[in-house]
Amino acid sequence: MGTNDTLFSINKTIYNKVVFDDYNSDPDGRFLFYNITIDMPSKIVSDGIWGNRDYGALISRATMPLLETQILCIFVITQCFHLVLRRLGFPYFVSQMMAGFVLGPSLKIEALRKFKMMLFPYGSEDVLNLVSGFGYALFLFLNGVKMDFSMITRTGKKAWTIALSSLMIPTFIGLFVCYSFMGQAQKALGEFDGGKLPVIVIGHSGCSFPVVASLLSDLEILNSELGRLALSAALVMDVISQVVRGLGTAVVSSLRLDSHDHAPGKGPKLATYTAIKFFIFIALTIVIARPAMRWIVRNTPEGRPVKKAYMYIVFLMTLCAGLLGVWANQTVLGGMLLFGLLVPEGPPLGSQLVKQFEMINSWFLLPIFVTCCAMKVDISTLKSGTLVLVVVSIIVCVHLVKMLLTVGICRYCNMPKTDGLCLALMLSCKGVVDYVTSIFLFDSMLMSNETVSMTAISVLVLGSIARIGVKSLYNPARKYAGYQKRNILSLKPNSELRVVACIQKPSHINSVKNALEIWCPTITNPLVVHVLHLMELVGRSSPIFISHRLQERVSHPSHINYSEDVIVAFDLFEHDNAGTTSVSTYTAISPPRFMHDDICYLALDKLASIILLPFHIRWGEDGGIESTDVNMRALNSKVLERAPCSVGILVNRGSSSSSMKQIAVIFLGGSDDREALCLAKRAIKDCDCNLVVYHLVSSQNEVANWDLMLDHERSLPPHFG
Structure with missing residues (x-):
């Protein structure tokens, strides 16, 4: 057999353009019939060159x-594109789509035609699509797991207003324009393309929450103030769109079936019956799945992973939810997405599911699926200038209305123009979910090849515009500009000292308490402490920031007691220093590379004079290094770059048993050393504290140096009246 032999031997090919009814038309002549012979059972593993010398x-x-x-070829081409495009600011899914265009019919190069036929012979796409299609189903399920559905109830009026206005008004305006000129469009574009406008x-009016969350994560603004607003608005828009689309799919599929069977009297009855099945599907999934998963969470000890048997049960229930969705005239994807939304986000169940499947799904299965979808599109068929003009006009009109509404609402809420424009770009961003949805419509004969090419x-x-535009316009660090004078040195006499103390591990609690006690809080010089417990975000997309003083009045929706040990420890510290110290505790749950935003924002909001950070190295009792935290070191470096006030890094080498506080300051000179000396002088207001200052002076310094004069003044023995 020759090199062109494939898994399927083609005996005869018949091209037939089938003419269907209005709902099942075939505008591109995509129905191709092949008379083929297949070896059954098909050979899975090759015999090798020693097993069969012929082939x-x-x-x-x-x-x-x-x-x-096929998988190797897809990844090689994708990485070659990404190697160039990432330096220009393009997202990763653009490289995946470009690889699909190269391997698909879009790139018509005769030299590559034979190679493509050998790499993707007739029928082999089915296996590749099956593997990658499972990856997309898993992608939707994991995104449902990471969504905090209860965030809708906590979303403020601003996010609701932006979400509803950006979704409803462009949809109504776009549909009004389409139906007003439907007759002219069908004459100019054809009955099929004109009727599918x-x-x-609808596809461009909505917004996908996973796409927005991925954009914010790539730009490292996930837990910024603007990022939280964008996540809230995107979640509201996505949930409303999914419910409307699910109900619309169930009803329209019933009407299509009724029209195909030529039984006009059954249409409304069948649509009503299908809508009832859709609501039964939602109710049944919620009633069964949610209590079962809560039982799993209750039976998992705190701090321990979920048993593997429970993980298998949850995964089987996910597949059953997909089958139940098919019964309700939905897709398997809709059932799995709904089940993912019902999984309790965060530890232990949600985080365990994400840890198990996130890596293989995001970096292996999903990129293959996106490339396979791009291989179905033939952008070389875009020859109708009228279709391109009409589709581009509709897309530009919808997004222009959406952006103007978003910017207008932001200006009404006294937000800066730049922030309003960035938010509008975020809510107009399109990505993997939107692209795959258009491919599904193309497979369902609801879009022609030219229309889906324009959509792609x-x-x-x-x-690309959203990512590049937001990256160039929005800088979360700019709000900290102009606050660099907020430090201990510039505090007025007898003023309160505001501190933001960060805690990541239980071992940091005692060391932070000891440091705060050294600073001698008194009635005339009170101490205001904001304790921030930093926790890693796992198993969810939306970061969380909790004020535990507010939580005493309004309980957390998920009824999870975060930072209980930290709250108890510093409540006792406040009680022991009653009248001189005020303590507020917070919990920030976010990815480690974004934690610095939470710290700096809290310091800016609470007018803090100093941020206290734990050191990244922990020593053992014998003096050796016990552990080193690379993430903590990176966090400290980012806080030092962006902090709106002074920053102190607490190096804990053990506690002293002596009642006398011994403090030593090595003074080399400069603004940082003057700040440290000022903090040390505050501590010696206590009679039980002894301060020793080692002032190291170089003999080559010039006397006229202004910094040297300030250093000499600050290093003199303090006098208190």
Whole structure:
């Protein structure tokens, strides 16, 4: 057999353009009939060159080697594109789509045609699509797990107003324009393309929460003030869109079936019955799944991972939810997404599911699926200038209305113009979910090849513009500018000292308490402490910031007691220093690379004079290094770069048993040393404290240096009246 032999031997090919009814038309002639012969059972593993000298070395003669070669080729081309495009600021999914265009029919180069036929022979796409399709189903399930559905109840009026206005008004305007000119559009574009314009309007009016969360994570503004607002608005828009689309899919599919069977009297009855099944599907999934998963969480000891048997049960329940969705005239994806929303986010169950499946899904299965979807599109068929003009006009109109509404509402809420424009770009961003949805519509014969090509290009353009635009316009560090004079040295006499103390591990509690006690809080010089417990975000997309003083009045929706040990320890500290110290505790749950934003924002909001950070090295009792935390070191470096006030890093080498406080300051000179000396002088207001200052002076310094004069003045023995 020759090198062009494939898994399927083609005996005869018949091209037939089938004409269907209005709902099942075939505008591109995509129905191709092949008379083929297949070897059954198909060979999975190759015999190798020693097993069969004729064709044993051909990868196209066995399923597994062919699949591996296809995956390898996809990743090589994707990484080659990403190596160039990432330096220009393009997101990763753009490289995945470009790889699909190269391997698909879009790139018509005769030299590559034979290579493509060998790499993707007839029928082999089914295996690749099955593997990657499971990856997309898992992607939706994990995004449902990471969504904090209860965040809708905590979303403020600003986010609700932006979400509803940005979703409803562009949809109504776009649909009104489409139906007003439907007759002219069908004459100019054809009956099929003209009738499917409302599908484009609905697809571009909404917003996908996973796409926005991924954009904010890539730009490292996930837990910024603007990022939290964008996440809240995107979640509201996505939930409303999913409910409306799910109900619309169930009803429209019933009407299509009724029209196909030519039984006009059954249409409304069948649509009503299907809508009832849709609500039964939602109610049944909630009633069964939520109590079962709460039982799993209750039976998992605190701090321990979920048992593997429970993980298997949850995964089987996910597949059953997908089958139940098919019964309700939904897709398997809709059932799995709904089940993912019902999984309790965060530890132990949500975080365990994300840890188990996130890596293989995000970096292996999903990129393959996006490339396979791009291989279905043939952008070289874009030859109708009228269609391109109409589709581009509708997309620009919808997004222009959405952006103007978002910017207008932000200006009404006294937000800066730049922030309003960045928020509008975030809510107009398109990504993997939007692109795959258009491919599903294309597979369902609801879009022509030209229309889905325009949609694919619009996703590329909008996703790239949003990422590049927000990255160039929004700088979360700019709000800290102008506050660099807030330090201990500039405090007025007998004023309160405001401190933000950060805690990451239980071992930090005692060391922070000891440091605060040294600073001698009195009635005339009170101490205001804001304790921030930093926790890693696992198993959810939305960061959390909790004020535990507010939590005493309004309980947390998920009824999880965060930072209980920290709260108890510093409540006792406040009680022991009653009248001189005020303590507030907070919990920030976010990814380690974004924690510095929570720290700096709290220091800015509470007018803190100093931020206290734990050191990244921990020593043992024998003096040796016990552990080193690289993430903590990176966090401290970022806080030092952006902090709006002074920063102190607490190095704990053990506690002293002596009642006398011994403090030593090595004074080399400069603003940092003057700040440290000022803090030390505050501590010696206590009679039980002894301060020793070692002032190291170079003999080569010039006397006229202004910094030297300040250093000499500050290093003199203090006098208190």
